[in-house]
Amino acid sequence: MACGGDTAAPATPSATTTASAATTPTAPPVTGEIIVSAASSLTEAFTDTVKAFEAKYAGTKVTLNFASSAALATQVNEGSPADVFASADKAQMDNVKAERKAASGAVFALNRLVIAKPKGSTAVATYADLAKPNLKLVLAADGVPVGNYAIQSLAAAEKSVAFGAGFQTKVMANVKSREANVRAVLTKVQLGEADAAIVYSTDIATAPEVEPVAIPDAYNVTAEYFIAPLTGGKNAKTAAAFVAFVRGAEGQAFLTKRGFTSPPR
Amino acid sequence: MTLRRPSGITLAVVLLATVFALFFLLPFAGLIWRAIEDPRAREALGDPAVGTALRVSLITTLISVALSLLFGTPVAYLLARRQIPGGAVLDALLDLPIVLPPTVAGVALLTAFGRRGLLGEPIEAFTGLSLPFTMLAVIVAQTFVAAPLYVRAARAGFEAVDPELEAIARTLGASRAHVFRRITIPLARGPLLAGAVLCWARALGELGATLIFAGSLAGRTQTLPLAVIAAFEGGPLGLPGAVALSLVLLAVALLLLGTLRLVAKRGLA
Amino acid sequence: MTLDAAFTLTAGRFTLDVAIEAADEIVVLFGASGAGKSLTLRAIAGLVRPDRGHITVDGEVLFDAAAGVDIPVEARRMGYVVQELALFPHLPVWENVAFALAGTRPDRRRRAGVALAALGLEGVADRSPGTLSGGQRQRVALARVLVRDVRLLLLDEPFSALDDAIRRALRLELRRLQRELGRGALFVTHDLREAYLLADRLVVLDAGRVLQAGAPDEIFSRPHSRRVAELLGVRNLYRGRVLATAPDSIEVEIGPLRWRCASWEAGLAVGDAVDVAVRSERVVLRRGDRPAVNGLDATIEAEEAYGANHLLHLRPQVGGPTIEVDMPARPYEVLGVATKKDWLVEIPPADLHVMRATGDVPA
Numbered sequence: 001m002a003c004g005g006d007t008a009a010p011a012t013p014s015a016t017t018t019a020s021a022a023t024t025p026t027a028p029p030v031t032g033e034i035i036v037s038a039a040s041s042l043t044e045a046f047t048d049t050v051k052a053f054e055a056k057y058a059g060t061k062v063t064l065n066f067a068s069s070a071a072l073a074t075q076v077n078e079g080s081p082a083d084v085f086a087s088a089d090k091a092q093m094d095n096v097k098a099e100r101k102a103a104s105g106a107v108f109a110l111n112r113l114v115i116a117k118p119k120g121s122t123a124v125a126t127y128a129d130l131a132k133p134n135l136k137l138v139l140a141a142d143g144v145p146v147g148n149y150a151i152q153s154l155a156a157a158e159k160s161v162a163f164g165a166g167f168q169t170k171v172m173a174n175v176k177s178r179e180a181n182v183r184a185v186l187t188k189v190q191l192g193e194a195d196a197a198i199v200y201s202t203d204i205a206t207a208p209e210v211e212p213v214a215i216p217d218a219y220n221v222t223a224e225y226f227i228a229p230l231t232g233g234k235n236a237k238t239a240a241a242f243v244a245f246v247r248g249a250e251g252q253a254f255l256t257k258r259g260f261t262s263p264p265r
Numbered sequence: 266m267t268l269r270r271p272s273g274i275t276l277a278v279v280l281l282a283t284v285f286a287l288f289f290l291l292p293f294a295g296l297i298w299r300a301i302e303d304p305r306a307r308e309a310l311g312d313p314a315v316g317t318a319l320r321v322s323l324i325t326t327l328i329s330v331a332l333s334l335l336f337g338t339p340v341a342y343l344l345a346r347r348q349i350p351g352g353a354v355l356d357a358l359l360d361l362p363i364v365l366p367p368t369v370a371g372v373a374l375l376t377a378f379g380r381r382g383l384l385g386e387p388i389e390a391f392t393g394l395s396l397p398f399t400m401l402a403v404i405v406a407q408t409f410v411a412a413p414l415y416v417r418a419a420r421a422g423f424e425a426v427d428p429e430l431e432a433i434a435r436t437l438g439a440s441r442a443h444v445f446r447r448i449t450i451p452l453a454r455g456p457l458l459a460g461a462v463l464c465w466a467r468a469l470g471e472l473g474a475t476l477i478f479a480g481s482l483a484g485r486t487q488t489l490p491l492a493v494i495a496a497f498e499g500g501p502l503g504l505p506g507a508v509a510l511s512l513v514l515l516a517v518a519l520l521l522l523g524t525l526r527l528v529a530k531r532g533l534a
Numbered sequence: 535m536t537l538d539a540a541f542t543l544t545a546g547r548f549t550l551d552v553a554i555e556a557a558d559e560i561v562v563l564f565g566a567s568g569a570g571k572s573l574t575l576r577a578i579a580g581l582v583r584p585d586r587g588h589i590t591v592d593g594e595v596l597f598d599a600a601a602g603v604d605i606p607v608e609a610r611r612m613g614y615v616v617q618e619l620a621l622f623p624h625l626p627v628w629e630n631v632a633f634a635l636a637g638t639r640p641d642r643r644r645r646a647g648v649a650l651a652a653l654g655l656e657g658v659a660d661r662s663p664g665t666l667s668g669g670q671r672q673r674v675a676l677a678r679v680l681v682r683d684v685r686l687l688l689l690d691e692p693f694s695a696l697d698d699a700i701r702r703a704l705r706l707e708l709r710r711l712q713r714e715l716g717r718g719a720l721f722v723t724h725d726l727r728e729a730y731l732l733a734d735r736l737v738v739l740d741a742g743r744v745l746q747a748g749a750p751d752e753i754f755s756r757p758h759s760r761r762v763a764e765l766l767g768v769r770n771l772y773r774g775r776v777l778a779t780a781p782d783s784i785e786v787e788i789g790p791l792r793w794r795c796a797s798w799e800a801g802l803a804v805g806d807a808v809d810v811a812v813r814s815e816r817v818v819l820r821r822g823d824r825p826a827v828n829g830l831d832a833t834i835e836a837e838e839a840y841g842a843n844h845l846l847h848l849r850p851q852v853g854g855p856t857i858e859v860d861m862p863a864r865p866y867e868v869l870g871v872a873t874k875k876d877w878l879v880e881i882p883p884a885d886l887h888v889m890r891a892t893g894d895v896p897a
Contacts, residue, residue: 070499078504092499136398138480143499176398177480178487180498188480192381193397432581433620435607438634438682447633451624 030241031059034233035081037072038064039088039145039225040181041111041200045258046086052254053245060238068144068181069093076101076230083233084242086225088182088200089145093226102228108247109260111223113146113153114201115213116189123195127215128163130154130196131170138194140185141178149221150198157219186210202259224263293515300512305505314502315509317484318492322517325403325488326468332404333412333464338457341419342449346428359413370410371477378405379478402479403486407468414467418460422453455528462525466518489514535685535718539578541587541597550574550584550742556686556718556735560709562750563722564729565739566765571722572616574739575688578720579614580607591685608634613679613687613717617694619671621663621678628659631678649681650674653707669700680711687712687719693728705731726767730754738762756797759892763811769858770812773891776804783883786810789854794827795886807891814845814860816885819869819877828881832857834871846871848879857881 038046043066050062065072065082069092076082077099085102087093093105117124123135130137140147158168176194179185182203188194190209200223204212227246229239245251252262271279300306309315343349344356362370378385378396389395396402426449434444450457472490479486481495489510496506540553550570554561563571576582578589580596583604589597596605622630631646647659653673663671672692679687689708693701705728712719723729729736730750737747745765746758757763760771774788779802783794786808795810802808832848835856839845844866846859857879861871871877 068498071497074497074499074504136395141481141495141498142501143503175482176485177482178495179481180476180494191375191379193375193379193395193480427620429616429618429620430622432607433614433616434622434633436579436581436610436612436614437678438608438611440608443634447625448622 029059030057030238032235032238033061033063034083034235034238034242035063035065036084036086036242037076037080037082038066038084038086039069039072040066040183041088041146041203042066042086042109042225043183044206045109045202045255045260048254048257049246049251052250053242056245056250057238057241062242066183068140070141070143070145071180076232079232081232081234082230083235083239084227084229086227086246087145088223088225089148090224090226091148092145093228096228096230101232102230105226105228106243106247107224107263108227108251109225109255110263111200111202111225111260113149113198113215113220113223114204115215116186116197116199116204116207116210117195117213118189118192119209119211121192121195124213126213127157127219128167129213130174131163131167132174133170135174136176136193136195137171137174138177138179138185138188138197139175140182140198141180144179144181145223146182146185146198146200147178149223152221153198153215153219156221160218163219205259225260296508296511296515299508303505303508305503306508306512309502309506309509310512312502312506312509314483314492314506315513318487318489318510319513319517321400321403321484321486322469322488322490325400325407326465328404329407329411329468330415330461330465332408333415333468334461337412337416337464338419341416342423342445344416345420345423345426359416362410362413363417367406367410367471367473367475368477371406371474374402374406374409374474374478378402397478398480398482398486400479400485403475403488406474406478407471410471410474411464411467415460415464418456418463419453422456422460423449425456426452458528459525462521462528466521469514469517469521489517535592535716537578537589537591537686537718537720539574539587539589541577541584541589541599543573543577543582543584545573545582548573548742550577552739552742552744554720554737554744554747556720558716558718559734560712560719560721560732561735561737562729562733563720563737563739564726564733564765565724567724568741569739570742571724571739572690575614575690575720575722578686579612579688580605580610611683611685613682613684613689615675615679615687615689615692617691619675619692621671621674623662623664626660626662627655627666627674630663630674631681633678635681645681646677649677652680652711653677668696669704672696672700672704676708676711680715684717687717687721689719689721691722691724694723694725701728708732738765740765756799756887757811757889758799759889760809760811761893763809763887763889767813768811769814769860770817772810772855774808774810776802776806776808776888779804784888786886786888790852791830791850791854793881793886794883795888796883797886798888799890802888802890809889809891811887811889812857812881812885814858816881817857817859818880818882819846819859819861819871820880821869821878824878825880827883828886830879832877832879834875834877837871844871848877850879851876 046064050064054060054062069087069089072085073092073095076085076096085096096102097105115124124130139150154168154171157163158165182199185197186199186203186207189197190207204210227243229236229243233239256262344352349355375382377383380386380389380395385396430448431444434448470490475488476491481487481491493507493510496502496510497504535558537556542551550573552574563574565571573582577584584597584599586599588595595603596610597603628643628646631649632642635642635645650659653676655670655673655677658666658670663674693704721732733750736750736753738745738753740761745762746753754766757766763771772788774786776784777787778785783796784798784802786793786795788810831851833851834846835849836847837844842863844861846861848857848859
């Protein structure tokens with residue numbers, strides 16, 4: 001999913017100045033190609049971000065690689081040549097750090113869970129409906145961040161007075177498939193094969209065939225997205241610039257536009 | 266025999282062949298090396314999840330192969346004897362699942378048998394039953410991609426049986442069914458068995474169509490290849506689990522290919 | 535057993551239109567390859583379906599296009615044997631023979647053993663057909679049809695692939711078996727000698743039609759047409775015209791030649807165009823006096839030797855067509871044909887057969 005660096009993105013004069021300033025021989029220039037491995041829920045936000053980044057730093061080219069954070073972490077640990085890793089949870093970033101493929105990781109975006117259902121479907125109207133018998137529910141696989149978050153949410157409901165013991169078991173009995181990433185989960189709802197799925201609230205907007213059912217705040221989970229340059233990358237300077245760009249005002253604007261929340265400073 | 270200096274061409278051929286052989290050998294060696302070197306992979310071999318995936322794989326592929334034989338044998342025979350109107354069209358159609366990426370097959374199956382599919386929607390409306398996410402969906406996906414391999418082999422096998430033998434057998438007073446059982450099938454036995462083994466191997470390795478059409482749930486629709494993906498993409502078994510599952514698949518595949526070799530040898534004898 | 539078959543059938547550009555009757559005898563279907571002999575047998579066996587007509591055996595209708603009757607192959611009880619034999623390669627001999635027999639395995643095996651013994655095959659029951667000699671395989675193929683109570687034997691050049699000696703033995707054996715069984719047989723061959731040796735009745739087929747049917751001697755001496763004569767190996771065939779008729783002979787003009795002929799088809803009148811047939815072995819070379827009838831002077835233009843015989847091409851000195859003479863080696867040597875080229879030729883009137891002219895005369 002490479003975004004063409006030569007697209008005529010409108011660049012502000014100041015951006016052009018910054019880019020040329022960065023190419024002074026005293027410091028390694030922000031230029032050349034980097035590979036960014038990002039959680040699939042970031043697909044739209046990062047596609048926008050990269051366009052603006054490439055416009056700001058002329059001569060850069062960012063190749064995006066979307067998959068579940070878990071799959072990306074495995075790839076990075078097995079030596080895939082990425083420069084930046086953007087994970088949808090802390091666990092997968094820790095996985096990469098444990099293998100010393102990344103030194104640090106910073107939270108750059110927050111997300112919430114929501115129930116996705118086919119537009120017009122009446123099978124699910126509330127969070128409690130997920131326990132209705134014979135419902136076809138789809139979740140992401142174990143280890144995939146959104147799958148883990150969904151389980152956390154169900155566990156929280158299980159402990160609450162309102163839902164009570166047995167809720168989680170009933171819901172899990174309705175699970176028909178555990179998909180590899182959040183977009184595969186969403187697709188099952190888009191196709192109408194699943195009656196409901198638990199996805200990120202940011203995903204709903206990408207699928208017109210799907211509408212949300214809210215998960216009450218008490219049982220909802222805040223997903224923390226982590227970003228870090230990778231030690232195995234070939235272009236540390238540009239990788240660092242990209243991470244800074246995402247965390248900066250411009251990058252945050254693209255994320256909030258797609259429904260993410262900025263982390264508190 | 267006098268020794269001659271090997272020519273440059275001989276050396277080049279040997280070199281190319283060696284590189285090619287290594288290319289196929291190394292990945293399997295890597296898999297085995299990883300299993301030996303990583304104790305977690307060996308531990309994962311004993312994980313009940315591996316057994317569960319193997320069980321799902323064996324159940325679904327055995328049924329898929331049985332269905333392929335049941336429906337594919339008459340079709341292959343009629344194609345071989347050119348007794349189907351529109352046989353050429355059916356023939357070309359049977360090539361499609363072999364040529365197309367399995368993911369396309371998965372999407373196509375959804376459009377036919379999914380809850381909003383051509384056939385799936387009316388079926389759910391009348392019976393309340395739907396195919397996706399069931400073990401039956403896994404079987405449908407496997408049969409769709411694997412049965413054509415059997416039909417191809419079986420057709421070639423039947424074509425090699427002299428129709429005159431069947432004709433003579435009938436003049437002797439044997440019914441069509443008796444002739445088919447005692448003449449046609451035994452004479453085409455080698456290709457039929459080879460086709461069945463190929464079909465089974467293909468069903469066992471099926472991933473793309475199953476993932477799209479049947480989803481992935483341990484104990485229900487998660488076959489060995491799907492379990493490999495789940496483990497590789499961060500599942501609880503993790504990479505060691507993926508290695509362990511791959512080893513199990515490799516063992517089953519070797520068993521199948523060994524059987525195929527044996528069948529081919531006995532077919533020649 | 536009586537067979538009454540009359541049907542037409544079209545296969546591509548070929549049309550078969552035949553009527554064949556047979557009783558408990560050997561009826562030989564004789565003709566060149568492509569005449570429709572095999573197709574006729576296949577239709578009677580039920581392996582191909584005629585477009586029109588009927589096939590009846592012993593009064594039972596096996597096929598009737600008009601009535602919509604078509605008894606399936608397996609119910610026709612025909613003993614069909616083909617040149618290729620079509621033994622089942624994967625089954626031992628006894629299972630080939632017992633293939634469609636009902637009953638227990640020991641019983642089937644016993645019956646196969648009886649059938650094999652009747653054909654002089656002992657000790658091969660458990661062998662694979664591929665390990666047998668050609669003659670043995672042939673006997674297995676016969677045993678396989680004779681093990682059942684068949685109504686009619688359909689034998690499609692069953693001996694063609696065998697050596698001469700084995701063929702002769704098998705022909706005799708077939709005659710014996712046919713008499714013992716009291717079953718009729720349709721025997722297809724393109725070998726004239728075989729046809730003569732076996733036929734109680736001969737049916738001459740050509741281009742999908744029956745040209746002539748009857749006793750072999752009758753057809754041999756009195757072919758109906760030029761084509762039949764050709765098929766029966768007559769080398770001397772001449773186009774001519776009837777000059778005169780008498781109660782015991784007719785006189786025919788062939789170019790400058792005038793011959794008296796003692797054998798002719800009914801209904802010929804003076805002036806009719808005719809074909810005259812004389813077999814090459816019936817022409818006599820002689821010394822001494824000119825014969826009273828059908829003598830002429832001729833010169834040997836060419837000759838060819840094949841085995842024990844010589845074929846001479848003689849040109850009449852008055853002109854006219856070449857006469858071919860087939861002469862065994864012994865008279866050839868006694869007469870000194872090798873050194874003498876001019877001869878007196880005689881054709882006895884009884885050996886000249888006159889037919890109504892049909893078709894074009896080959897140049």
